Amino acid sequence: MMKPWMCIWLTLCLMNGLAVKLYAQTTVTQKVTIAENRDETLNRKVADSLFNVATHYQDTQVYPQSLVLYEKSLKLYQQIGDGKKVGDCFNYMAITYFYLGDFSKAVASFQKGAETFKKIQDKKGLASTLNNIGNVYNSQGSYLNALAHYKQAAALFEEIGDTGNLAVAIHNIGSIYARAKDYSNAMKYYDKAYAVYQKEKNQERTAQLVNAIGDVYLKQGKYNKAFLSFRKSLQIADKKQDKQLQIMALSSLGDLYFEQSAYTQALPYYTRCLAYANEIGSLQSQAESQIAIGRIRHQLANHKDAVTKCRNGLQLAGKVGSVSLKKRGCDCLYQSYKALGNPRQALQYYEQANTLDDSLNLAATANQVMSMEFQKQQLVDSIAYVRKAHTVELKHKEEVQQKEKQRNLIIISLGFILLVATGLGWQLNYVRRSRAALKVEKDRSEALLLNILPEEIAEELKEKGHVNAREYNLVSILFTDFKSFTQTAEQMTPQQLVEEIHTCFKAFDLIAEKYQVEKIKTIGDAYMAAGGIPHADDRSLTNIVLAGLEMQAFMTQRVGENQRVGRPAFEMRLGIHAGPIVAGIVGVKKFQYDVWGDTVNTASRIESSGIPGKVNISETLYEFIKHENGFLFEYRGQVHAKGKGEIGMYFVEKVV
Structure with a gap:
């Protein structure tokens, strides 16, 4: 099914009653510098003008320009101290990120807006x-x-x-x-x-809802009712000339016909979707439309055109980071190349699709868990009435039996009190000694568990006996690896090798603790850590880069020490990436807190694509920290990473 996010209605925190004239973008931008040195009234007028122009661009789906102006107005509102407008700016920026398919930035911006509104009690x-x-x-x-x-x-x-x-x-x-x-x-x-x-x-919201109702009918196989709902939604969208609504309704109609294998009827709807997506610059919609058209071309035996469309869609899916879209694009290319008699290319995309299945299986597991929770709640609701009736009946029986129990209880209690009094003194003394011994053992167990697991995870494990998997939208993953480990290790005795690795990893542990980075595990000569878990932290992205720089500085110092005494020395690669992950504990013995997801795989590729002595980061992480003071970045261009294709990478250094 296409575009599940298109059926979502975003609630805008709209400004009311602004009568400030909308200036051209160049005029407004030129006034910002002047306003910074003038009084608050002028700053507010310029900020309001910037905000209104940005909103106009957003309403007309010109998203890149709207982001630039929202950021300018945000700085002015922060300078003025207008909390309401600061929250509005964060929310509108988040909505723009959402429409562009950049979900990590959307969540981060919304969270800043929520903190602002909570602070001012809005x-x-x-x-x-x-x-x-x-x-x-x-x-x-x-x-x-x-x-x-x-x-x-x-x-x-x-x-x-x-x-x-x-x-x-x-x-x-x-x-x-x-x-x-x-x-x-x-x-x-x-x-x-x-x-x-x-x-x-409210016609816009009605169109959204009617489309959602149509989707329910489609999932139930009620195609006629689904068609009527989708068509009504499209009529409203065409009347309003709202391209986001038009894309939503058109894609739903395309899905309806595709589901029924009516490919020639589905094609015009997806084609219109692509045209509107190109107009508003929505990468998510462009990717989905290209892949959908490619799949239809394949079904109609136009395999060369299918390859072109699906390859374009796959490239766009990589930019927005949609695993499900990349999987769909790889499947389409595999089928098309196979039909063209090109087994080598078909195998390449088949292997990529299988790799992407790992991440999608995690999402499928989460869906199954959610379905089980809903089914459990429905079961509770269905038996609630029966339990209530049964409780009333039992209450009457209990009242009759209670009087007899009270009489017997008095007799038994007197005998029990006499027995307890005899051994009470001995028992109290025994309990005191036992508690003291148990406390010592408990403290040892607590210390050992907290050395293995984060405190929050350890508490959940003790309470429930297991730990629920948790999803995180933005976590940074750090990998290290010693270059030419096997060749260098051959020059050491086993004892020397273990002592050297222990010295390095001990230093890394202390550095990770210093910057509040969570150590995940070591695998041979590789060290893995994560920032932003189990608690989100605004400084986690910056801190993990600082930790990586300090680790490389330690390794450089260690190489010098070893060389002065004639000992072999390790050189180390280090890479960092940021994105969504799933974290938790699997198994029932030898617990280990671990993380999974495409972000982890990409971080490993970033590390293996680096060079010794350098901290190599992905372009995704660079976008988050590029404005941070104290860092110097060197763009490496698009570097080929095994299994990931071309990835933008940067070397980062600390400004002295």
Whole structure:
């Protein structure tokens, strides 16, 4: 199915009553420098003008320009100290990132907006932001996280009496039930939201909801009803000339025909999707449309055109970081090259598709867990009435038996008290000694467990006997590896080799602790650590780079020490990447906290593509920290990484 994120409605924290004239972008930009040195009134006028122009660009889907102007207005609002407008800027920037398919930056910006609204006690702004964070989690397949944020938003909207946005939150809750295939409950929530949208005559939201209802019908195999819903959604979108809504409805109609193998009927819808996606610059929609058209070309035996479309779509999917889209593109290229009689190219994309399956299997597992949670809740609801009736019947029987028990209990209690009194003195003394011994052993066990696992994970393991897997949207992964390890190790005795590795890894442990970086594990001569888990930290991306630089500095010093005494020395490569991961504990013996996901694989490739003595980082991490003071970056260009293709990389150094 195409574009699951397109059925999500983003709740905008709109400014009310701004009557400032919209200036051209060049005029507004030129005034920023002047405003920085003038009074607050002028700064506010320029900030409002920048914000309005940015909103105009966002409404017309000119996203790159809108981001530039939002950032300029944000700086001015921060200088003025206007918390409401600062929160609005963060939210609008996040929405733009969302439409561009950059979900990590969208979540980060929304979280900053939520912190701002919470600080100034703006419940409506906070509720809207929580709802939007739920939307991003929904688009990433983290449905339980999405549901939790939607419910928090709904509670706040209900508290302040905002029925319009409450309907949006209810609409989104219904979408989660639809994801869990609980279509009955999904339609109940959709009906509640639809009544509000109709009452308010909100055509945009009605189009979103009607499309969601059509998707439920499609999943149930009710194709005629699905077609009527999708067509109604498209009619509204065409009338409003809203290209985001048009892409949503067109892709749904394309999916409907593709599902029925009516490929020639599906093709025009996907073609229009691609045209609109190109107009507004949405990489996510461009990638999905290109791959969808490629799959149809393959089905219609136009395999060369299929290869072109799917290759273009795969390149775009790599830019937005969508694993499911990359998997779909690789599958299409495998089938098309196979049909063209090119087994070498077919095998290449077949292997890439299998590699991508690992990450997708993690998401599938999360979906299964979510479905089990919903099924469990439905079971609880279904037996609630039976339990209540049974409780009433038992209560009457218990009252009759209670009187007899009381009489017997008095007799037994007197005998028991006499027996207990005899041995109480001895028992109390024994308990004191036992508790002292248990405390010593408990303290030893606690220290050992905390040396193996993060404190929060250890507490969960002790409480429940297992640890639930957790998803993180932005975590930095660091890998190190000694160059020519085998050749250097052959020059040492086993004792010397172990002592040298221990010296290095001990130093790395202390450095990781200094910068609040979590050590994950060592594998032979490789060392792996992560920043931002188990707790998110605004400084985690900067700290892990500082830790990597200090590790390389230690290795340089160690090489000098070893060479002065004539001992062999290791040189080390170090690479860092950032992105989403899943973390947890697997198995029941010899527990080990570990992380999984495409981000981990990419970090390993970044390390192997580096050179000794340097800290090599991905372009993704560079985008997050490029404005940080104290770093000097050297662009390496697009470097080929095994299994990943071309990846932008940078060397980073600390400014002295």
